[in-house]
Amino acid sequence: MAQKHPACTLKPECVQQLLVCSQEAKKSAYCPYSHFPVGAALLTQEGRIFKGCNIENACYPLGICAERTAIQKAVSEGYKDFRAIAIASDMQDDFISPCGACRQVMREVRHPFALPSSSAMVVRLPQPCGTFGTNWPVYMTKPDGTYIVMTVQELLPSSFGPEDLQKTQ
Numbered sequence: 001m002a003q004k005h006p007a008c009t010l011k012p013e014c015v016q017q018l019l020v021c022s023q024e025a026k027k028s029a030y031c032p033y034s035h036f037p038v039g040a041a042l043l044t045q046e047g048r049i050f051k052g053c054n055i056e057n058a059c060y061p062l063g064i065c066a067e068r069t070a071i072q073k074a075v076s077e078g079y080k081d082f083r084a085i086a087i088a089s090d091m092q093d094d095f096i097s098p099c100g101a102c103r104q105v106m107r108e109v110r111h112p113f114a115l116p117s118s119s120a121m122v123v124r125l126p127q128p129c130g131t132f133g134t135n136w137p138v139y140m141t142k143p144d145g146t147y148i149v150m151t152v153q154e155l156l157p158s159s160f161g162p163e164d165l166q167k168t169q
């Protein structure tokens with residue numbers, strides 16, 4: 001099967017800003033049990049960046065990952081069209097990769113309408129591309145600033161989505 005390339009390629013300065021924001025978000029992580037801070041920065045179609053960090057809980061299943069924190073912040077403010085996400089951790093030897101639950105949330109099909117918000121940073125983008133779905137880039141980083149990029153489709157092949165719910169009717 002041929003690999004799909006992300007629906008858009010971000011300009012290097014946009015990538016750099018997204019990477020820096022994910023590192024900044026990591027500083028807010030609440031991880032007293034794992035001691036494994038993670039930060040994420042989500043870029044919306046409108047050019048806003050939503051930051052998220054992992055938030056642990058003594059009742060382990062109630063914790064939430066950085067990627068889902070960022071996505072839920074964006075969605076809760078009316079943003080559902082995403083261009084890219086960057087993820088940061090303190091792992092020196094490996095690139096941080098989203099867990100299965102985060103991959104499934106990233107895969108969810110976009111909703112066509114977005115509402116404005118004033119609580120996020122703004123990045124000016126020249127052209128629209130990418131969506132909440134399978135063909136948008138995930139920047140997985142190391143603390144030294146290096147990264148690899150994969151699409152959600154590459155991270156979660158043969159995935160299940162909302163359109164699959166219609167196949168039984």
